[in-house]
Amino acid sequence: MSFLEKLKNQILIADGAMGTLLYSYGTDSCFEELNLSHPEQIQHIHKAYIEAGADVIQTNTYAANYLKLGRYGLEDSVKEINSAAVRNAKLAAGNDAFVLGTFGGNRGIKTNSITIEELKRSFREQLYCLLLEGVDGLLLETFYDLEELETVLTIARKETKLPIIAQISLQEPGFLQDRTPVNDAIKRLEGLGADVIGLNCRLGPHHMLLALEQIELPAHAFLSAYPNASLPAYTDGKFHYEGDAEYFRKSAQAFRKEGVRLLGGCCGTTPEHIKAFASELKNAVPIVEKVVKLKPEKITVEDRTPVRENPPLEKIVKERPSVIVELDPPRKLDSTTKFFEGAKALKEAGIDAITLADNSLATVRIANEALGYRVKTELGMRPLIHLACRDRNIIGLQSHLMGLHTLGMNDVLAITGDPARVGDFPGASSVYDVSSFELIQMIKQLNEGLSFSGKDLGQKTDFSIAAAFNPNVRTLEKAVKRLEKKIEYGADYFITQPVFSEEKLIEVYENTKHLSAPIYIGLMPLTSSKNAEFLHNEVPGIKIADSIRDRMARLNDQPQQAVREGIAITKSLIDTALDLFNGIYLITPFLRYEITAELAAYTNQRANEIRGNIYVESTIH
Ligand SMILES: Cc1cc2nc3c(=O)[nH]c(=O)nc-3n(C[C@H](O)[C@H](O)[C@H](O)COP(=O)(O)OP(=O)(O)OC[C@H]3O[C@@H](n4cnc5c(N)ncnc54)[C@H](O)[C@@H]3O)c2cc1C
């Protein structure tokens, strides 16, 4: 009798983990390569599962595609590895078990990390290898991303009439990570021709059963479940799973009650776990009707957008000239008094926001959210918090953003961040779980009330998202393409690296006037010739025109005049910038806020004059 015919009348038991079992034996390299180098070990594991009661086993090919094998330099061995895997499984199975050819999902939370085209190419190659060798069915497992699963299922269905099992992995019961309700996803997979649809990995029996309680019996497909043994524990530098087999035995009937017909195990499970399932359910009669008690709720996120204390900067700068000033958190704990004196002076100069860098140049400074909150509460000013991907992983970034939301700080600059290598902590790691693009996307998702992994946050955030723009490059074309992409990802406006020539301002204007997002032009007053030379020659992303460096060089021995010259240069750049842009972003050098306060006041005065002129002109007509 065929696999699907059997499933019509009985529950079938599948095998458990391969990867974590090999890992627990001490293998810490490519599991799939062992099909070639240690076939007897793989066959031994398959046999152990069959002896435990598995009716169905899967090939050791979870990551046997060129995308994942590439990590071990084995991208050219897809055919050999998959062929050997099928041979090993068939040798072990004989006539005692069905053999499923397994494919694992490649995309996690960062769905754009691999393109659909690449996924298709990689899947096709593996598919042909497994089909050629002859399997009884295909198992598509551990798919967090529905788009990826639908893509590969569509290809597989076109290529074969063999049974196809399509399994989703859930972060939480009820929804996939893109918030598709799980019942909708199952219907879509059914529509694409999956014969068995289910859940695997990530969740242990407790949460997988909670998820199954919300799942309707598909009309034309069977349900499957491959729970993990438990959450993984980490001891002495190794992961291990503690869920014991007796716990699995006790949960088996509950899986039957939820309509599962193919029951196996995922990460952390062993032949003992499968034996426990088999002892309860082997050849058991499946249920045919089910009342879904707990339907997944529709998105519960409060639809109310939180009331902002002030309009977002992108709105302000579209309507009128606006000046924001970077006043960086100090490097020394005893410099906060000076910082707040500066913030006060800038407030008096009438700026729209203080921007606080996030350990720029990877140099440690007081946490910007702490000072930002004090700027907001003690001075009633708007803090704009820079947020770099360098120092926090995805967990840290989201938690940080949720904290900023809770503190009512809604203005952020999303940046990749200067690498740790450039900073004052040699050897510190640069995290870079995501780049600025994905960070922007993630913040947009929080604005929809959803976490990075698609979980309901109960409330929407209201972040206005700035992104970085470095115009100090030879050709602007590439940089502008990055801006277009940042807008696509959700950037609301841009802030540039400091610009040091009028020609560059005009070039930036000409190349960006088509963009929908407004731009704050960065201007940084020079304080000395040494300062100019250091910035020009040593700081990434900064280039200063020769004429300006010459002007500073002439005042090499006159420190005060040099500062005045730096201010004069910046004022003339402000004049040009205001003809072309509404946004001015001043960078305070060395906490010398009196310089940026003077420039901010100058900007506001010039802006008023321009407005006055417009007013006079318009009254003339
Ligand atoms: C306004 C502003 C504020 C900043 N604040 C901070 C801060 O607080 N903390 C901090 O650590 N850093 C800060 N930076 C520096 C910033 O992280 C780096 O300059 C970065 O390389 C550019 O911005 P990003 O991080 O958004 O990079 P992205 O645009 O995300 O670029 C990421 C990577 O791509 C490269 N890249 C950028 N442009 C191009 C291009 N045209 N062609 C090819 N490759 C390119 C970059 O070198 C970088 O490695 C700031 C920069 C700006 C403009």
Ligand SMILES: [Zn+2]
């Ligand atoms: Zn798993």
